[in-house]
Amino acid sequence: MTNIVIDNIRKSFGPFQALKDVSLTINDGEFVSLLGPSGCGKTTLLRIIAGLETATSGDISIGGRSVIGLPPKDRGLAMVFQNYAVFPHMTVYENVAFGLRMQKADEARVRKQVEKAAGLLHIEPYLDRYPNKLSGGQRQRVAVARALAVEPGVLLMDEPLSNLDALLRLEMRTELKTVLQSAGTTTIYVTHDQTEAMGLSDRIAVVHDGRIEQVGTPVEIYNHPATRFVGGFIGNPPMNFITMPVLAGQVAIGSESFSVPTSSGDIVLGLRGETVERAPSGQGLEMQVRVAEPMGSHLLLTGSILDQPARVILPATETVRNGETVGLTLDAKRVTWLSPEDGVSYPAAA
Amino acid sequence: MTQNRSWIPYLLILPTVVFLGLLFVVPLIQTLWLAVSDNGVPSLANMQTMVRDINFGRSILNTFLLTLAVVPIQIAMALAMGSMVSKVNGGRETILWIWTIPLGISDLAAGMVWLSILQNTGYLNTLLFSMGLIERQTAWLTYQTPVALFVGIAIAEIWRGTAIVMIIIVAGLNQVPKEFKEAAEIFGASPWTRFTRITLPLIRPALQSALILRTVLAFEVFAVVYALGGRNFPVLVGEAYNWQNQNQNYSVAAAYAVLIMVISLAATLFYLKVIKVDPERLP
Ligand SMILES: Nc1ncnc2c1ncn2[C@@H]1O[C@H](COP(=O)(O)OP(=O)(O)O)[C@@H](O)[C@H]1O
Numbered sequence: 001m002t003n004i005v006i007d008n009i010r011k012s013f014g015p016f017q018a019l020k021d022v023s024l025t026i027n028d029g030e031f032v033s034l035l036g037p038s039g040c041g042k043t044t045l046l047r048i049i050a051g052l053e054t055a056t057s058g059d060i061s062i063g064g065r066s067v068i069g070l071p072p073k074d075r076g077l078a079m080v081f082q083n084y085a086v087f088p089h090m091t092v093y094e095n096v097a098f099g100l101r102m103q104k105a106d107e108a109r110v111r112k113q114v115e116k117a118a119g120l121l122h123i124e125p126y127l128d129r130y131p132n133k134l135s136g137g138q139r140q141r142v143a144v145a146r147a148l149a150v151e152p153g154v155l156l157m158d159e160p161l162s163n164l165d166a167l168l169r170l171e172m173r174t175e176l177k178t179v180l181q182s183a184g185t186t187t188i189y190v191t192h193d194q195t196e197a198m199g200l201s202d203r204i205a206v207v208h209d210g211r212i213e214q215v216g217t218p219v220e221i222y223n224h225p226a227t228r229f230v231g232g233f234i235g236n237p238p239m240n241f242i243t244m245p246v247l248a249g250q251v252a253i254g255s256e257s258f259s260v261p262t263s264s265g266d267i268v269l270g271l272r273g274e275t276v277e278r279a280p281s282g283q284g285l286e287m288q289v290r291v292a293e294p295m296g297s298h299l300l301l302t303g304s305i306l307d308q309p310a311r312v313i314l315p316a317t318e319t320v321r322n323g324e325t326v327g328l329t330l331d332a333k334r335v336t337w338l339s340p341e342d343g344v345s346y347p348a349a350a
Numbered sequence: 351m352t353q354n355r356s357w358i359p360y361l362l363i364l365p366t367v368v369f370l371g372l373l374f375v376v377p378l379i380q381t382l383w384l385a386v387s388d389n390g391v392p393s394l395a396n397m398q399t400m401v402r403d404i405n406f407g408r409s410i411l412n413t414f415l416l417t418l419a420v421v422p423i424q425i426a427m428a429l430a431m432g433s434m435v436s437k438v439n440g441g442r443e444t445i446l447w448i449w450t451i452p453l454g455i456s457d458l459a460a461g462m463v464w465l466s467i468l469q470n471t472g473y474l475n476t477l478l479f480s481m482g483l484i485e486r487q488t489a490w491l492t493y494q495t496p497v498a499l500f501v502g503i504a505i506a507e508i509w510r511g512t513a514i515v516m517i518i519i520v521a522g523l524n525q526v527p528k529e530f531k532e533a534a535e536i537f538g539a540s541p542w543t544r545f546t547r548i549t550l551p552l553i554r555p556a557l558q559s560a561l562i563l564r565t566v567l568a569f570e571v572f573a574v575v576y577a578l579g580g581r582n583f584p585v586l587v588g589e590a591y592n593w594q595n596q597n598q599n600y601s602v603a604a605a606y607a608v609l610i611m612v613i614s615l616a617a618t619l620f621y622l623k624v625i626k627v628d629p630e631r632l633p
């Protein structure tokens with residue numbers, strides 16, 4: 001059992017609080033992403049778990065044992081660094097073998113493990129080469145193979161794909177998923193790329209400004225973001241936020257009326273751009289379209305709703321002219337209502 | 351258009367080539383000729399005079415012993431200092447600045463500093479006397495105390511010349527991304543293993559430069575030795591100086607100069623061969 005329990009971790013660099021009370025439980029064999037914009041504290045949290053950085057306060061246990069104060073090597077984990085950190089003065093074989101050599105594994109086991117890891121990541125042809133001869137994607141594979149060769153209980157990855165070009169990133173993403181699923185390792189994966197997190201993760205922890213804003217499956221987080229930040233950060237285009245007046249617990253949209261979780265004042269409608277349909281003319285939520293972009297697979301509309309910026313997606317079969325006003329029909333089950341004061345969403349309607 | 355101007359780079363390089371030619375190559379050839387000629391005729395007479403001189407063997411031995419004692423200690427100290435300072439967050443520049451102070455002092459002045467410490471009425475004796483460890487002034491720098499003299503000179507040389515090694519090593523250490531050491535740490539390498547298996551191989555180029563520079567300079571040691579030991583501790587450059595100034599025999603002095611150059615070149619070749627730097631195996 002290599003579950004990970006992160007309990008009220010705080011970290012300050014001088015007066016600056018990089019992590020403000022972070023708690024998160026990761027189950028055995030689970031793949032959890034830490035997703036957030038650059039500078040939000042993802043790497044810091046990962047390094048604290050690894051033991052490369054010490055927390056100001058809080059506790060971390062791996063496999064039921066507190067690891068605070070333990071050096072990295074006694075935590076039973078392996079790590080893949082953002083810039084790979086593949087040793088340039090060792091052959092690919094020796095790089096992959098490094099962890100086993102440090103464990104003083106015998107030669108037969110080293111060979112067996114290196115061959116297994118190299119096979120998983122398709123780097124057998126390069127085992128005798130030096131890393132400088134390899135492309136970014138190949139080095140990336142070496143870094144992952146080096147981590148998997150020690151059969152770690154926990155695998156930590158810090159933006160492992162961010163240095164690859166877009167096409168390679170997609171390819172490696174699919175491959176990582178296959179490899180890691182078969183290895184069954186508990187994995188914490190740091191990324192600022194939401195598609196990566198959505199595609200790979202069992203669960204995602206969205207980090208913002210040193211805090212975890214929401215933890216959930218990709219679908220949960222996508223459909224029901226806990227905060228305005230999460231909704232705006234995840235999804236492409238991001239969620240639209242339209243502030244509307246509430247009258248007696250109801251919001252009037254076109255000819256329809258939606259009951260909302262507050263009785264008066266304002267409320268924010270969180271609207272995923274692709275959850276709308278085009279309403280018959282003169283009905284629905286009015287959107288002033290500034291630009292209509294046919295993307296092939298869909299039609300992207302940019303403009304405003306109730307004088308607030310909005311982006312929605314219609315089927316590619318629709319035609320909309322720039323400057324036109326279109327009516328949109330909402331699906332009450334697929335909208336999120338948020339408080340205009342703190343940007344926290346109301347619980348999803350049952 | 352471009353072809354018309356192909357002479358411009360040569361024009362720009364010309365002053366340095368002329369300068370080096372006049373002030374380095376010409377004297378070098380003159381010195382070589384001076385060493386291997388006698389009254390304008392090729393001859394090994396100067397070499398023979400040099401080799402037969404009673405101080406010749408001692409000056410070679412002393413120079414090599416000093417180099418063998420000083421250079422490894424300087425490299426080891428520079429590595430230790432560089433590694434320590436890389437762990438420091440605040441005040442790094444100040445520490446480096448203090449460590450490099452000896453660089454700003456001429457070697458003769460450095461010799462005088464250590465003379466004031468080690469001479470009979472120096473600070474060392476005063477300190478030892480006040481602590482009751484010695485009863486009267488002790489001489490450290492005479493031909494009767496060769497070990498103390500050697501140690502004194504070696505310490506002064508180490509004090510004077512470690513900073514330049516450290517600067518090169520620190521520059522090399524700065525080139526090693528910390529992720530390499532962290533990756534090694536994650537995979538279970540002890541601090542010593544990280545140093546020997548990761549850091550040292552990755553700073554090979556800096557190590558090579560530092561060794562070449564320091565060894566060549568060590569073969570040229572003179573002012574510190576002269577200040578502390580005078581003629582009690584003959585070294586190669588000191589002998590060249592004596593033949594030039596005391597004996598007014600420029601030819602034998604030239605023979606010494608050529609010998610020192612040959613030894614330096616041999617040492618450089620040795621390091622280039624032994625510490626190979628393969629650019630393919632660097633970050
Ligand atoms: N060693 C450090 N000293 C001071 N501030 C740091 C240090 N490491 C990280 N920080 C700060 O902590 C914040 C979070 O950094 P990091 O965890 O690297 O973010 P992320 O990986 O999410 O981009 C950043 O504002 C960064 O400047």
Ligand SMILES: [Mg+2]
Nearest residue numbers: 039042043044
């Ligand atoms: Mg980061």
